[in-house]
Every structure is written in C-alpha cells, then in structure tokens.
Amino acid sequence: MNGLHRGSPLLDEQVAAGLRGDFVRGQEIADELERTTPNCHRAGFNRAWYEMRKGKLLKGLELLDCGRWERAFGDQPLATNKPIYRNENLQGKHVLIRSEGGYGDEIINVRFAADFHQRGAKVSVACDNSLKSVFARVPGVSAVVGHRAAADVYHDFWVPGMSAARVLEYEYKNLTGEAYLNVDPLYRAKWSEFFAKSYDSQKRPRIGLRFYGNPQFEHEQHRRFPKEGLIQTLQGRPWINLQKEETDLRIESWEDTLAVIEQLDLVITSCTSVAHVSAALGKETWVLTPILPYYIWALPGDTSPWYKSVRLFRQEQFGDWTSAFKAVEKALQEKGLV
Structure with a gap:
C-alpha cells in the first residue's frame, strides 16, 4: 500500500465529515487523496462511497474492492489455483461465488448467481451454514456449501461475493430491484x-x-x-x-x-x-x-x-x-x- 493508513488525520477528517453529513468536505478529501495517494487502498475504499453517491456504481464497486486489502470484508482469499472470473465464456463452465462480509452482504450479493447462470454456467455458492437452505432456492444456484467447504467445490472460475457486481460490470441502471428470495x-x-x-x-x-x-x-x-x-x-x-x-x-x-x-x-x-x-x-x-x-x-x-x-x-x-x-x-x- 502506498501512503495513508487507518488513523491518518485526513482519513479521520473524512470519516468525521461523513458522520456529520458534510459530504461536500468528504468529497473534497476524496478528490485530494486521489491526487496525492492514488494507490492507497484505504483512501480508495473510502472514495468508493462518494462515487456511488454521484451515481457511478461501477467506479464505486472497483474502489470498494480496495477494502479487500484492508481486510474490510473479514475473509481470507479462497485457497484455489483457479482464476477469478473476468468475462470469459461460461458455457458449460462452473462458477463458485464465495460469499463475503456479514449476513446482509451475503444476502445482497447472492442475487448475482442468476447472471452467471444466464451466461451458461453452473453456479455454486459458499455461504454461512445458516443461509444454505435459503440460498439453495435462489434463481441460478445449482449447489450450496458452507464456507469451510468452499475450496473443495469443483469450479473453473470463482468470484468473491463483494466483487460479483463489479465483475459483471453493473451500473445502477442494470439493477432490477426484483425479489429473489422465497419461503420454504x-x-x-x-x-x-x-x-x-x-x-x-x-x-x-x-x-x-x-x-x-x-x-x-x-x-x-x-x-x-x-x-x-x-x-x-x-x-x-x-x-x-x-x-x-x-x-x-x-x-x-x-x-x-x-x-x-x-x-x-x-x-x-x-x-x-x-x-x-x-x-x-x-x-x-x-x-x-x-x-x-x-x-x-x-x-x-x-x-x-x-x-x-x-x-x-x-x-x-x-x-x-x-x-x-x-x-x-x-x-x-x-x-x-x-
């Protein structure tokens, strides 16, 4: 990482500005840090929110990925030698979505299983054990396992859950907002x-x-x-x-x-x-x-x-x-x- 760290005065000021609703000052700091420390993961992660606020979802999602270097999502990388999906042809392929973050994050991002299925893939999801039966009914999901079994699931490509919308190149206009969970x-x-x-x-x-x-x-x-x-x-x-x-x-x-x-x-x-x-x-x-x-x-x-x-x-x-x-x-x- 280049530049700043958690506890940096400018980063602290940016968080304080956001908490009091001063998004003008928060944006100013985001712009300043983009110029002065363009490779700082912490600054990029914070800037993601401001890009999304301006309506630039994909740009925000790209910056949100900086949080992975800061352990913001709380998960270790998947122990696999298979690549993260990058727009390859998925016909007949297997994709593993490795859920990340808290329960809410897992629920938010499981919706994107349908996108990979529509591209021709069989989709497995690794998630918290408590959500397995619920996610098994999500459109596009072929199989569900707990987090600990993730690396043992056969896959040609994998996707970190918090990056699913990014690798699919989502903008706000692509989000349908439709329901995707259902009751047993x-x-x-x-x-x-x-x-x-x-x-x-x-x-x-x-x-x-x-x-x-x-x-x-x-x-x-x-x-x-x-x-x-x-x-x-x-x-x-x-x-x-x-x-x-x-x-x-x-x-x-x-x-x-x-x-x-x-x-x-x-x-x-x-x-x-x-x-x-x-x-x-x-x-x-x-x-x-x-x-x-x-x-x-x-x-x-x-x-x-x-x-x-x-x-x-x-x-x-x-x-x-x-x-x-x-x-x-x-x-x-x-x-x-x-």
Whole structure:
C-alpha cells in the first residue's frame, strides 16, 4: 500500500465529515487523496462511497474492492489455483461465488448467481451454514456449501461475493430491484397456521419492527436507534418484534425469519440483515439509515435501485433520529396505518 493508513488525520477528517453529513468536505478529501495517494487502498475504499453517491456504481464497486486489502470484508482469499472470473465464456463452465462480509452482504450479493447462470454456467455458492437452505432456492444456484467447504467445490472460475457486481460490470441502471428470495413451503405452513391462531386474521396491518443488528459490527452504534422512538410512532398500534434476542416468537433459523416476514404487511427496520431479507422477499420494507449510510444506500433519495420494495428514511443529524421517526410517522399516516 502506498501512503495513508487507518488513523491518518485526513482519513479521520473524512470519516468525521461523513458522520456529520458534510459530504461536500468528504468529497473534497476524496478528490485530494486521489491526487496525492492514488494507490492507497484505504483512501480508495473510502472514495468508493462518494462515487456511488454521484451515481457511478461501477467506479464505486472497483474502489470498494480496495477494502479487500484492508481486510474490510473479514475473509481470507479462497485457497484455489483457479482464476477469478473476468468475462470469459461460461458455457458449460462452473462458477463458485464465495460469499463475503456479514449476513446482509451475503444476502445482497447472492442475487448475482442468476447472471452467471444466464451466461451458461453452473453456479455454486459458499455461504454461512445458516443461509444454505435459503440460498439453495435462489434463481441460478445449482449447489450450496458452507464456507469451510468452499475450496473443495469443483469450479473453473470463482468470484468473491463483494466483487460479483463489479465483475459483471453493473451500473445502477442494470439493477432490477426484483425479489429473489422465497419461503420454504413447510415454514410457510408453520407460520401461516401460527398467525391464524395467535393473531386475529382480520386485524391488520401486521407491522414488524427491528431496531438493531449484530452488536459486533464495527459501526453498529451509528445505525442503531432507540426503539422507544419507533414504537411511539405507531401510536399504540400492535407490532411484531423481529428482534430475535427479544421476541416471544420462536424464530430459530433464517427459514423462520423469512416465513414470519412473509406473514407481515410491512417491515420497519434499521440497516440490518433483516432489512435485506425482507426486501429480497419483495416485502414492503422501510429502512432507517444513519446519516452516513451503507454503500447500498449511498445514492440519494428515498428509494433504492437495489430493491423495489424499499423506502428509505434518512437520519438528518448525527446521533438524532427524531426527523427519521417523524418521517416514518407521516408515512404511516398517509397509508392509514396509524
């Protein structure tokens, strides 16, 4: 790596500018670092977000790959002598997508299995064990294994999960936003029966709430919001707790989570893996994002090309979710839900 490192004053200033919503200053620093330290992986990784915000998805994805040199995705390279896919002919070939990052990242990027399948490949996906059965039903997926077995799966080419959109040369216009996850029929029957017995079938809407994600995530404190503020927006309406650690529902697997979400009318959540599962199911999903949101939500606006079913409610001031809660309340009133 050439130049800067984590803790560099300019990089720290850039992060601070982003956290307070000063994207003009953040962009200025990104431009300065591009001129002065063009080969710095950390600076490139940070600049990715600003390129995506400007509508340049592919450029942003190329820079996002710099994060791999900084161990931003938390995974070791795949132990293989086969090449990463670079637009070769895939007719009759085998492609292995090696998922990376957290649950949300794995869910975001498994959609691209369909692209490789459409190019003629048989597609295997290596993912967290808890997601194997869910990903087995994703269009284009032929086989699924856990991460530890990834290197043993036969493949002609492989793709790091966080690079899938880049190697496919995606721009925002190429994202359809269509649903790509579906519910297992056995779990659908289980939770359909549960809700029919436990909830008045005529008592709608069923609104699911999720307040925080993995506490081990580096920036969890920024995307987490006080649940009391969101609950108050419902003005006494009943709601269903999707917080696995707190709910009375016996949600024991991702299959349970998908099937429960299918029974709901609306999911309101922080930027967590549940947000991506809900959106990938095609469920109407409202996501409250911190002022400096994840790269998926970098493009300004209250909608996202990544998911047709998502509506974004953006924090306007660091540490203060009041405006986002008010926007949610207004949206609920417009839909006649409170």
